[in-house]
Amino acid sequence: MPTDRSPTRIQKKNRATILEAALEVFSNHGFRGATVDQIAKAAGLSKPNLLYYFPSKEAIFTELLSGLLDTWLDPLRALDPDGDPLEEILAYVQRKLQMSRDFPRESRLFANEIVQGAPRMLDSLSKDLKPLLEEKSALITQWMDAGKLNRTHSKHLLFSIWSLTQHYADFDVQVRTLMEDEDPFDSAPQHLELMFRRLLAPDHIAG
Amino acid sequence: MPTDRSPTRIQKKNRATILEAALEVFSNHGFRGATVDQIAKAAGLSKPNLLYYFPSKEAIFTELLSGLLDTWLDPLRALDPDGDPLEEILAYVQRKLQMSRDFPRESRLFANEIVQGAPRMLDSLSKDLKPLLEEKSALITQWMDAGKLNRTHSKHLLFSIWSLTQHYADFDVQVRTLMEDEDPFDSAPQHLELMFRRLLAPDHIAG
DNA sequence: TCCTGATTTGACCAACTGGTCAAACTCACG
DNA sequence: CGTGAGTTTGACCAGTTGGTCAAATCAGGA
Missing domain, CATH: 1.10.357.10 (Tetracycline Repressor, domain 2)
Known part of the structure; x- marks a missing residue:
């Protein structure tokens, strides 16, 4: 799990990549219809690697939602x-x-x-x-x-x-x-x- | 599986009950988000019994769709x-x-x-x-x-x-x-x- | 009543899914 | 370089899900 310290270059890039992939997958299939594997694949990561950056599917979803609502x-x-x-x-x-x-x-x-x-x-x-x-x-x-x-x-x-x-x-x-x-x-x-x-x-x- | 003969009283009732339950569940959760068990429970039937009347989850869904589009x-x-x-x-x-x-x-x-x-x-x-x-x-x-x-x-x-x-x-x-x-x-x-x-x-x- | 087809179900299965873990690998920095 | 933190992964697990099946039960006409 990434530490609390300021995010590394890799962390920044991968978290952004994951959220972009999650937007793609969640918007097409809804929360239940999307799978973590789909998101990982769309992000070009393995599933455990993706779950190294976010604690759960739910966490990805809620972070995505709250991040986007503002600009929306x-x-x-x-x-x-x-x-x-x-x-x-x-x-x-x-x-x-x-x-x-x-x-x-x-x-x-x-x-x-x-x-x-x-x-x-x-x-x-x-x-x-x-x-x-x-x-x-x-x-x-x-x-x-x-x-x-x-x-x-x-x-x-x-x-x-x-x-x-x-x-x-x-x-x-x-x-x-x-x-x-x-x-x-x-x-x-x-x-x-x-x-x-x-x-x-x-x-x-x-x- | 029900035969091709004209539907019995029970068949008519149960198929209608299932479609009503399916409407409730599918409309709240979408196709992927709904489970056959949920539908069966909402219809008051066991899962195998439900699948005695419809060959698959997909079949319930498509029959529901085409049946409703007309009146819609x-x-x-x-x-x-x-x-x-x-x-x-x-x-x-x-x-x-x-x-x-x-x-x-x-x-x-x-x-x-x-x-x-x-x-x-x-x-x-x-x-x-x-x-x-x-x-x-x-x-x-x-x-x-x-x-x-x-x-x-x-x-x-x-x-x-x-x-x-x-x-x-x-x-x-x-x-x-x-x-x-x-x-x-x-x-x-x-x-x-x-x-x-x-x-x-x-x-x-x-x- | 009895018999046959219709109906119902408990037990089961294989595939999938979210998530874990220890081991391996990589990178930045002293 | 070497080393320790940061990163990646294959193997794995338990729970869920769609669907099957043989056996049990039920309904209704002869």
Whole structure:
């Protein structure tokens, strides 16, 4: 087992390699569906060697989750109270859509976990996500009170943004099967822009 | 093994019981995460007895999938070319939302499978879902051509409906964690109605 | 009632899975 | 170089899992 001392070059490299491999495997098969052997193979290590760096399969998974959740929520944190409300939200939508295109494995990792009841994530949801949602949905409600946005249920609005954008990562196989000829990510930005602009633009200055 | 003859009373009952139990277990844990023992226990049968009615775990799963996909797509089939376009689509949205409330296990069963690449469903997607999507998205495009609906990408529109409505079943744990005090299904219908009405209403007769 | 096919089960098996361990090997540094 | 800590691995283990099988039990028509 690696000591408590500052990590060696090898430790740093191998832990990173393992987490990358784990992301690949866990996002494709879920926690239960993934095997330590699969992860080890994907990382180019033997199973005992992998377990030299992490005490258990569960430990890999939870470290991966908590490490990724933070960056996953960055776009929402970036919602700026001082920006133009409509443009802030539209930009958030596009940023989230970009993340579905660029980091689909992260999205599927969370999706897998939550669909199955989030047994290893409920804490993070209440502790990290909930306060952030409360803060930002309050901000959005303020914007609506000020007449800068058409009035909607601000929490459902955020759920809608998550749902619509992550759909393109989580259900990628289905979307691509049904859109053979066209890359979904070519037309999705326009579609979502239109959708949220018409929903939120005050007094119908819709695009 | 049951013979090819017409099923006995016991066969009918037990096969139905098993499929119900399998839905419960598979929707909560995914294919790999579910065990035959779990299903047998949930069905109140011994494992060998369960395997007397189905040849394998895989067979239970595929029969369950194909049996449910049909009814799952009924609301889309019901989209009526002769109805009022906007009301037809809004009604479809509400029907789908109802299904998320009333049959969340079915929704999660499909979600689990598709997030993991739909290894056992790709055929059904191309063979059953694709033609239906083509038919209905063509219908919607016609409606838009006729000026009955605001113009959008009709396939993305259908993806959006699926995504938004099924989100309340698939991500139920997350939604409820973040909405402690309120039942999501109380306010979701209004929210989605507003969303699609504003998106689709021609010349802005928005609600 | 009796008999035959349908149903149920305890015991079992081979493959897989997460994890352990002692021995071997490698690397950086004095 | 040599040496001790850091790293890697083959062999192994116990628990789980999907599935089999022969024997036991049950149901219903003649």
